[in-house]
Amino acid sequence: MIKYTTYQIATVDNNVCKKLTGHVVLYAIFVDTRYTQPWSEYDITSTLDSIYKAANWLEKLAQENNIPLDIEVKYHQNGKIIPLVNNFPDKSLSKTLFSPVPSIGVPKLDRWSDRIARTAGLSLPKDTSKIVKTFNRLTDRERLIARLRDLNKSDNVAVMYFINDYYSEDISLALHTGNSSSPEYAIVSYKRSAVIAHEFLHLFGALDLYISPFDRKKKSIKKKAEVMKLFPSEVMAFAYRRLDSLNISPFTKYLIGWENELDENIRQKVLGKVKVVKY
Numbered sequence: 001m002i003k004y005t006t007y008q009i010a011t012v013d014n015n016v017c018k019k020l021t022g023h024v025v026l027y028a029i030f031v032d033t034r035y036t037q038p039w040s041e042y043d044i045t046s047t048l049d050s051i052y053k054a055a056n057w058l059e060k061l062a063q064e065n066n067i068p069l070d071i072e073v074k075y076h077q078n079g080k081i082i083p084l085v086n087n088f089p090d091k092s093l094s095k096t097l098f099s100p101v102p103s104i105g106v107p108k109l110d111r112w113s114d115r116i117a118r119t120a121g122l123s124l125p126k127d128t129s130k131i132v133k134t135f136n137r138l139t140d141r142e143r144l145i146a147r148l149r150d151l152n153k154s155d156n157v158a159v160m161y162f163i164n165d166y167y168s169e170d171i172s173l174a175l176h177t178g179n180s181s182s183p184e185y186a187i188v189s190y191k192r193s194a195v196i197a198h199e200f201l202h203l204f205g206a207l208d209l210y211i212s213p214f215d216r217k218k219k220s221i222k223k224k225a226e227v228m229k230l231f232p233s234e235v236m237a238f239a240y241r242r243l244d245s246l247n248i249s250p251f252t253k254y255l256i257g258w259e260n261e262l263d264e265n266i267r268q269k270v271l272g273k274v275k276v277v278k279y
Contacts, residue, residue: 011205011255012279015180016145017158019257020204021067024156026055027148028075029120030083030164035091036189037164039083047162047191048073054197057243067258072152076120086116093163093187094171106175113161113185114140121147142183158186158203160196165189174202194246198239201248205255209237227251227270 012019028051030039037043055071062069075081089108090096096112099105121144141159148157163170172195174186186199202208209231211224228237231249238246250266253259254276261278 009205009255009276011178011207012257014178014205015176016183017156017177017203017205019156020058020062020201021069021257022156023152023154024069024071024158025148025152025154026051026071026073026158026160026200028073029116029159029161030075030081031116031161032083032085033163034087036170037167039081039164043164043166043191044081044083048075050191050193050196053193053243054200057193057197058200061248062258065253065258072154074148074152077123084116084119086112086119088112092170093165093173093189097171097173109175109187110141110182113159113187116161117141117144117159120144124148124151141185145183156204158200159183160186160188160199160203162188162191166191172199174199177202177205192239192243194235194239194241194243197243197246198235201236201252201256204257206236206252207255209234209249209251210239223270223272230266230269 017024028048030044030047032038051073055073059069059071076084088096089112090099093109096108097105099108117140124147145157145159149155166189168189170189172186172188172190174184176182176184184203186203188196188199198206209224209227211221211228215221215224228234231237231251233245233247234249234252235243235246236249236252248256248258250259250263251270254262257279262276267274267276
């Protein structure tokens with residue numbers, strides 16, 4: 001008899017971005033740093049075009065799957081966007097993440113994101129509510145998200161920082177997506193709509209399905225290769241392709257809350273002996 005380990009993947013109903021359904025706010029923050037290209041008006045406009053394209057693509061897929069989804073794109077300083085300025089602690093995003101001491105990379109990025117969130121919060125209308133338990137000082141990312149939730153009447157607020165590294169080979173990433181110790185957020189280095197959709201889906205629980213530098217064991221690499229063959233058009237595996245050539249696999253649909261349970265055949269091929277819960 002095959003023994004299974006029942007496992008709850010920490011994606012649905014977890015942290016700020018719980019399920020990719022209903023009214024969702026994508027809050028974009030444009031950031032200039034010393035070692036990235038300065039944001040020009042054209043760069044911001046073209047990146048916003050890619051953000052809207054990614055949002056529309058996701059809404060269309062949701063409609064095809066009978067999922068109610070309305071992604072509202074907001075950004076700091078509505079009207080004319082003036083990029084916020086904050087340098088990475090170690091020159092670039094990748095150098096900061098992969099610091100000489102690996103354990104301090106993410107905390108450094110958290111502090112970087114908190115400083116920007118504090119400044120971005122100043123562009124929001126003041127909290128004039130007479131019934132508040134705690135005054136919202138907008139001191140960090142968590143307070144910014146709380147204010148955005150209040151203003152937009154939405155529990156799902158996805159914060160995405162955009163840096164203008166379109167001409168370099170730096171990374172994009174999403175942090176704190178599998179826990180609730182700190183609000184999740186993404187940092188995007190490119191203006192490609194598929195990359196934006198990929199990182200946005202990470203915030204709602206989607207997992208990477210491509211072979212990454214972190215997959216060093218032969219067994220892990222072999223499994224990822226099999227998954228990529230199983231889902232040849234999956235956005236979580238092929239974000240470098242044109243967005244309109246991609247889709248979302250049943251596995252990702254389960255992770256973001258579009259499916260309550262994972263198909264048994266797919267579960268066995270992707271997870272092997274790991275048995276997951278029905279939401």
